[in-house]
Amino acid sequence: MLKVIERRYISYVVLIALLGSLLLMGGCQQTAVETSTPDEAVQARTIVDQAGREVTLPLEVNRVISTWRPCTFLVYAVGGQEKLVGVDIGSTKAPFTTAVYPEIADLAQVGDKKSGINVEEVVAANPDVVFVWSGKDSENLINQLEQQKIPAVVLIPESADQMREATLLIGEIMGCSPQAEKILKYYDDTLALVAEKLKEVPESERKKVFLAGADGFLSSCGTDFYQHYLIEQSGGINVAAELTGGWQEVSAEQVVSWNPDVIILDPYCKDKPEDAVKMNPGLKAITAVQAGSVHNFPSVGQWTFPIPQSAMGVLWLSEKLYPDLYEDLDVAAEADKYYKDFFGVTYSDIVNSASANADK
């Protein structure tokens, strides 16, 4: 009997001994970390990221990892795409990113906000800096990267001001400040141009806009999302402004009572407007449906992201709301010129290559 009991414990003893020895190694190692000092601080500079953290970076940054989509688009905005060595999942296939810089398809996909970041993949790409978001779950990632002596820069491009700050910061870090300033100037000039045109429209005649959101036709967002800012800058009134907490479901009755003049479908809205009206015939009472003012927001280029390229989104939306104001301006041609100037490819070429890929 005694022998049997002893045997039962063999597995335990093995397991505990193993774990114990590893733990001891852990103790030794941690003291070793504290005594080691970084000696490559000669060629370094310190910047303050958007979370207020001081980060030491090499003077020249040549290998960059972006961990989520809007940030990848910001890196493109400042013209730093060729320095990317790792990106979020999906950016390797997005029409804009691949058309401008096809080599992105071969980069490591390190993860994204939804499924997390694979730290080993990040280390394997040997980056000079990693851009991370400021969600509360990123602290763990930042600590892990610090242990690997990889600097992490927190970016919070959510509001327009934060987006400007983030663009300039990325430009500074990557040595792309001139293009960062240039593309922000275009952004500001475009918004100013639209605001100038909108002076002709009195407050009482401003169009009411319903943005059908990412959670389906009957979802929308309030003031806390960038889309709200886009609608306002375009001269529209967001009927769902009272919503809080990002995308929220709304009832068909609510949309009817808001009675928007124009309905815009977010690029991430999966529903078709015809289907939504078929399912809820009550929606036919809405002015926008009767007048046929239902538009799909262009899906290529992510113009609803908080990125400088969203200037094109404001231009597009404002033209849809007040076509009379834009008789002298061809928005499609302007988009082509903008993309040709900043990214070397016209917007229609990107759209065409996207639909060609979709047909394949």
Add this chain to the structure above:
Amino acid sequence: MPINSSANRRNAIRMVLAGLAVLGIFCLSMFIGRYHIEAGRLVQLLTTAPDAWLDHPDTSVFYYIRLPRIIMAGIVGAGLSAAGALFQGMFRNPLVSPDILGVSSGCCLGAALGIIISGQVGMAYLVPLLAFIVGIIAMFLAYGIAKISPGDQVVMLILAGIVVGGFFEAALSFIKYTADPYEDLPAIVFWIMGGFFRANWSVVLNLLIGVLPCLLLLHLLAWKINILSLGDEEAGSLGINVKVFRFLLLCLATFMVAGCVSVSGTIGWVGLVVPHIARLLSGADHRYVMPMSMLVGAGFVMLMDNLARGLTSAEIPISILTAAVGTPFFAYLLIKGRGQAWK
């Protein structure tokens, strides 16, 4: 229950084999990951003095990221599986899993509260702490409700657990509904998804201190679970204070499950399926089911985590993998009529 020395002998051999298999999986795991470390280099490094280690990414990746993660996966797997075996035995119900008393729901609610309360940086410890505390509260609530309800205590406990779990899930949904969509909501959703990417040495240390003694105690008390699984009346007639003893075991298991879930998030199917595999390997006697569950659980979760972090360049959520492997296996057990251990 006939005590038969050849059966004991067979079980002992299987236990040793399972232990060796876990050891093998552990060693294999060291070589799996997106950062390529040559086997020879790893062996060479493991045999040299630690202070020569950290300067190279090979070793710092291995030491700070991979190793704690493997150990964490092993401990969490063992903990959830042992708790599952205990609950299934104690409640005499093959469909029970460790979250039956609302512990996991409580942990998720606690973590969500922690995420909302904690500031931008530097308060991350709040999240696992609150997850742990609220997970324990959930169990005590369920136990309290069952205690003051008339009727069969086992049935009442399960019902009360469902009630508490449902309520905590509603509270969680409410928090998600009102949470800040940029900062808090993605973090909450991400936390609940579960995984071992938060592994570091302090997490491993906490787990070792908190969970390992529970595992040992459960193993030592396994023969009493045998008696409890006979039913309240028979157990009572054998001279066991059923209520006190059940409460103690519940506390032990809850402590362990809350400890695991508070650092890894919810990981599905392990606590339900692994005890069945263990029973398949070692019969119905909890003195064997318990350690076998721990070994199989540790090995299973370590293997699944190897896939989670090594298969694609991004992380695959571990619950997808445990469910994708666990459910077909469970179906196989059902079809093959392997529930015989349940008579």
